[in-house]
Amino acid sequence: QTTKKAQVVILATGGTIAGAGASAANSATYQAAKVPVDKLLASVPELGNVADVRGEQVFQIASESFTNAHLLQLAKRVSALSKQKDVDGIVITHGTDTLEETAFFLNLTVHTTKPIVVVGSMRPGTALSADGALNLYNAVATAASPTAAGKGVLVTMNDEINSGRDVAKSVNVRPDAFKSAWGDLGMVVEGQTYWFRAPVKRHTVNSEFDIDQIDSLPQVDIAYGYGNTSPVAYQAFAAAGAKALIHAGTGNGSVSKDVVPALRELRAKGVHIVRSSRVMGGGFVLRNAEQPDDQYDWVVAHDLNPQKARILASLALTKSNDAKVIQRIFMEY
Numbered sequence: 001q002t003t004k005k006a007q008v009v010i011l012a013t014g015g016t017i018a019g020a021g022a023s024a025a026n027s028a029t030y031q032a033a034k035v036p037v038d039k040l041l042a043s044v045p046e047l048g049n050v051a052d053v054r055g056e057q058v059f060q061i062a063s064e065s066f067t068n069a070h071l072l073q074l075a076k077r078v079s080a081l082s083k084q085k086d087v088d089g090i091v092i093t094h095g096t097d098t099l100e101e102t103a104f105f106l107n108l109t110v111h112t113t114k115p116i117v118v119v120g121s122m123r124p125g126t127a128l129s130a131d132g133a134l135n136l137y138n139a140v141a142t143a144a145s146p147t148a149a150g151k152g153v154l155v156t157m158n159d160e161i162n163s164g165r166d167v168a169k170s171v172n173v174r175p176d177a178f179k180s181a182w183g184d185l186g187m188v189v190e191g192q193t194y195w196f197r198a199p200v201k202r203h204t205v206n207s208e209f210d211i212d213q214i215d216s217l218p219q220v221d222i223a224y225g226y227g228n229t230s231p232v233a234y235q236a237f238a239a240a241g242a243k244a245l246i247h248a249g250t251g252n253g254s255v256s257k258d259v260v261p262a263l264r265e266l267r268a269k270g271v272h273i274v275r276s277s278r279v280m281g282g283g284f285v286l287r288n289a290e291q292p293d294d295q296y297d298w299v300v301a302h303d304l305n306p307q308k309a310r311i312l313a314s315l316a317l318t319k320s321n322d323a324k325v326i327q328r329i330f331m332e333y
């Protein structure tokens with residue numbers, strides 16, 4: 001009796017997982033996005049033990065240079081592949097700097113229950129103790145596993161399986177860089193998945209956002225809260241056309257008294273204000289705590305970090321310009 005291996009497509013976008021350094025001692029100084037997808041796959045022949053894999057080079061960039069256009073193009077490709085009968089799972093290799101934004105975007109916009117796994121590495125393949133090969137192997141094993149179906153977009157790094165919604169790059173340089181405030185979903189060890197939780201927020205097939213219907217994203221920008229802050233960045237972003245501003249606020253998304261009047265003025269002109277928190281490891285911003293959101297018609301990002309709040313605000317604006325609807329979306333996804 002032969003059991004057919006899962007068919008997994010690897011979409012390569014660049015990043016350190018495709019990086020190369022001058023010597024094996026260069027774990028932190030190297031060039032990202034150098035190695036093409038065919039070479040990447042050939043360097044891990046063990047992939048063939050867990051799936052039939054084929055690769056596609058979508059981009060070859062460092063992830064800090066991702067734009068909304070890249071997000072749209074990648075998500076449309078993932079969506080098209082997910083509809084193919086000869087595709088059981090999809091892996092996206094990605095730089096780690098904005099990996100959490102892309103994973104969240106795919107989680108919100110691709111309507112499939114097939115496993116989608118985003119993966120990167122913290123060290124280039126040329127470095128001593130490079131983490132990319134094992135991360136890729138684990139990603140393919142997870143994408144090939146029926147146990148990963150219906151759990152939303154996943155991120156496998158450092159043997160851990162995290163939800164693309166929750167996970168954030170929380171340290172740099174070290175391979176244990178990716179953490180979720182609400183915990184890992186599971187582990188992937190020697191090609192075997194082990195699950196401990198499942199996401200409860202709306203995603204993929206239960207999302208009101210569908211990448212097949214979205215061709216552009218409204219401009220949303222992020223301004224940072226800090227001591228001695230001023231309204232300059234918020235006003236400049238709005239003048240340049242931002243439809244919503246994410247306030248990466250101190251603590252509970254608090255806003256300096258020197259900034260509040262400018263944000264109220266911008267809201268009166270139609271720009272949405274979304275309060276998030278700059279704290280590491282899990283913000284939790286509540287409506288009307290610190291600022292009277294009901295009175296000002298502002299939105300809170302709840303537990304989403306500023307960069308994830310940008311992604312969701314942008315998608316929300318494709319549906320509605322009503323702050324109450326945008327707030328409903330922030331509580332559901």
Ligand SMILES: NC(=O)C[C@H](N)C(=O)O
Pocket residue numbers: 014015016017032061062063064094095096097098120121122123
């Ligand atoms: N570790 C990495 O992948 C970092 C790199 N700058 C990137 O995001 O493309």
